[in-house]
Amino acid sequence: MLDAVDDSRAELVTFLAELVRMPSVGGTDAENEAQQHLAGAFDRVGLDVDHWRLPLPELLAEPDFPGVEVDRDEAWGLVGRLPGNGGGRSLMWNGHIDVVPPGDAATWTDRDPYSGRLDGALIRGRGACDMKAGLTAAFFAVRALARSGVPLGGDVLLASVQGEEDGGLGSYALIRRGWRADACVIPEPTGLDIVPATAGALTFRLRVPGKATHAARRTSGVSALEKFWPVWRALAALEHRRNATVDPLVARWDIAYPISVGVVRGGEWASTVPDALVAEGRLGVALGEPVAAARADLEMAVAQACDADPWLRDHPVQVEWWGGAFAPGTLPPESDLVQRMSAAHAQVSERPAQTWAAPYGSDLRLLTNLAGVPTLHYGPGDVVQAHAPDESVSLHEVLDCTRTLVLLALDVCGVRAATVM
Ligand SMILES: [Zn+2]
Numbered sequence: 001m002l003d004a005v006d007d008s009r010a011e012l013v014t015f016l017a018e019l020v021r022m023p024s025v026g027g028t029d030a031e032n033e034a035q036q037h038l039a040g041a042f043d044r045v046g047l048d049v050d051h052w053r054l055p056l057p058e059l060l061a062e063p064d065f066p067g068v069e070v071d072r073d074e075a076w077g078l079v080g081r082l083p084g085n086g087g088g089r090s091l092m093w094n095g096h097i098d099v100v101p102p103g104d105a106a107t108w109t110d111r112d113p114y115s116g117r118l119d120g121a122l123i124r125g126r127g128a129c130d131m132k133a134g135l136t137a138a139f140f141a142v143r144a145l146a147r148s149g150v151p152l153g154g155d156v157l158l159a160s161v162q163g164e165e166d167g168g169l170g171s172y173a174l175i176r177r178g179w180r181a182d183a184c185v186i187p188e189p190t191g192l193d194i195v196p197a198t199a200g201a202l203t204f205r206l207r208v209p210g211k212a213t214h215a216a217r218r219t220s221g222v223s224a225l226e227k228f229w230p231v232w233r234a235l236a237a238l239e240h241r242r243n244a245t246v247d248p249l250v251a252r253w254d255i256a257y258p259i260s261v262g263v264v265r266g267g268e269w270a271s272t273v274p275d276a277l278v279a280e281g282r283l284g285v286a287l288g289e290p291v292a293a294a295r296a297d298l299e300m301a302v303a304q305a306c307d308a309d310p311w312l313r314d315h316p317v318q319v320e321w322w323g324g325a326f327a328p329g330t331l332p333p334e335s336d337l338v339q340r341m342s343a344a345h346a347q348v349s350e351r352p353a354q355t356w357a358a359p360y361g362s363d364l365r366l367l368t369n370l371a372g373v374p375t376l377h378y379g380p381g382d383v384v385q386a387h388a389p390d391e392s393v394s395l396h397e398v399l400d401c402t403r404t405l406v407l408l409a410l411d412v413c414g415v416r417a418a419t420v421m
Helices: 002-007 009-020 029-044 056-060 128-148 169-176 215-220 224-242 291-307 310-314 337-348 364-370 395-413
Strands: 048-053 076-082 091-096 122-124 156-161 183-186 194-198 200-209 259-266 276-285 318-326 355-358 375-377 392-394
Touching (some): 029 076, 029 128, 076 128, 076 169, 091 128, 122 395, 128 156, 128 395, 156 169, 183 337, 183 364, 194 337, 194 364, 200 224, 200 291, 224 259, 276 291, 337 375, 337 395, 364 375, 392 395
Parallel strands (some): 091 183
Antiparallel strands (some): 076 156, 122 392, 194 375
């Protein structure tokens, strides 16, 4: 069966290049079109296809909905099922079809962020690494299994989801629709390492008040920009404190749980002291830390900074939580998925797979926390490439991932001939 993977190299390159050429940025029509495109591909290899329109208003109103950061009036779920004979464990592969915007095309060497160009052993373009390569590997793995006719005990499910980058809409929707598996692999870029846990991330907004006046008399006003400064320093101190002792799984990162301010807006006239500043940022949530505790930690740090400043004591900074909320997630320790994944990997690659936790949030936490599905990340590509210009993925890693997923399915789902009644 692994020979079938080797033989499909050219087709795999074409398939991945086609996916990369679809600019499926979250919230665009292309995101829906890419799902449609994949639904056709799933159908052609003989999977049972569930391609359904998501009931967006209903989902967004759920109390545990993880949040969105882009507007959509249409979105689709997609699960392809290769049915087993029964008796074996089921295995899901879950990948997101949405990509983040490419930024200025001039910063890309190709000038075309969606080239999908094969450059030596690399495929280039936005989403090549994060994570159309992983989706492609999973698709070719399920195709090899389907074509081989090997009777699997449990089902193999291939899910393509939208809205992962802005909160997890698609995986939330498939869980609400009732899709479950005994184990799940998300082929996010891990460089074929095994990632059984992800930290969380929360999006916050700070509103810093000031008092406007003519710049020529600036001392009779209060600059919101100057009042942001002690708050910013408090956030830096908080980041330092929250990273003083961390789980060994995240010890490889210089800052496992970063706090970063990504947007600052303030002022409207060069000669006016700014009366308001808005800062938006991202708070890293530690492995195992409740989201509410992380929020309280930041709110407390901001409140203490305000208490120490005469103006802010009377005009405190407001903290809002908005956008995608990524709780941390961890594969349950009793799961044998890490052992099975590394055994499958060892049959394909001479480089031992390392095990670590990712410093970013992903759909893993929805599958482990909401659906109770033991989940890990294992996929082709280096995450440094993700969200960056000149994103690319190594074709060798895509092929190795395909092979490993085939072997994992044979192991987890089991090979069983159909019982003749
Ligand atoms: Zn991703």
